[in-house]
Amino acid sequence: MKFGLRYCNTAQYASDTSLATELIQAGEQAGFESAWTIEHTIMPATYDSVYPYNESGKLADGASDLLLPDPLIWMAHMAAVSTTIKLGTAILILPQHNPVVAAKQIATLDYMSGGRILLGIGVGWLREEFDAIGVPFERRGARTDEYVAAMRELWGADTPTFHGEFVNFDSCYCRPQPVNGTVPIIIGGDTDFAARRAGRLGDGYFPARDTPQERIDLAFRTAEEHGRDPDLIEITMPMPDDPKDIPKMAARGVDRLVVPVTNASGLTALINSPDDALKFGDVIAQYGDL
Secondary structure, three states: OEEEEEOOOOOHHHHOHHHHHHHHHHHHHHOOOEEEEOOOOOOOOOOOOOOOOOOOOOHHHHOOOOOOOOHHHHHHHHHHOOOOOEEEEEEEEHHHOOHHHHHHHHHHHHHHHOOOEEEEEEOOOOHHHHHHHOOOOOOHHHHHHHHHHHHHHHHHOOOOOEEOOOOEEOOOOOOOOOOOOOOOEEEEOOOHHHHHHHHHHOOEEEOOOOOOHHHHHHHHHHHHHOOOOHHHOEEEEEOOOOHHHHHHHHHOOOOEEEEEOOOOOOOOOOOOOHHHHHHOHHHHHHHOOO
């Protein structure tokens, strides 16, 4: 079982970079495999879109004036003060990004961090944010699928070429490329659509909450339907409140558990300080071999 820190560019770790550095270094020392960020470029003061992971329908219960650093820039800073811990987005709202520019940024970050980047992606839920950025909210799922294919072409081909509905380029160079020839793409979202997307094209699946087993099985089944090995789809789930439940999570096919470090996303923080991250090393030592 792998363990990650969730969501590290929020609350006190957004406002105090020295504290964020302490958290990441303590997590690395304790044996955490990864640290995860979230993304919103803007948050409207008011919005009609419904946030799907809170009963109120509002992110952070309606608080919009969140200090939320850009995840890739925050990760670049943390990569410079760490050595082994992987850095992931959970999630990057992919259809809001130009995929060619994003592929360059992510590959550069992966190259400069020694291959430590995990790209969690989602299609987004906040129409008002799409409107502000000037990106169509409609067909964002189709854009996401094509953007993934185009980015992988840029990362893996010698002279990438891609022709799609939304992305087109011919015999170009995009250097540097990722250390391992690609960056793992983890599909976020606690919906059947997200589970199927993970099965079709993801390297992993990361529902934002403890999703039913049927949804994990749907991702695996979809992979088989598309001629893919379901064992290669890494499942990331929230850390249970009681560490004694970790073996049950492993039995469900879960590969990674992520531990909340702030209450900013409506979660109950299990780690409230870098010292707590160090102490969690005992849990990692006990259950890491599952």
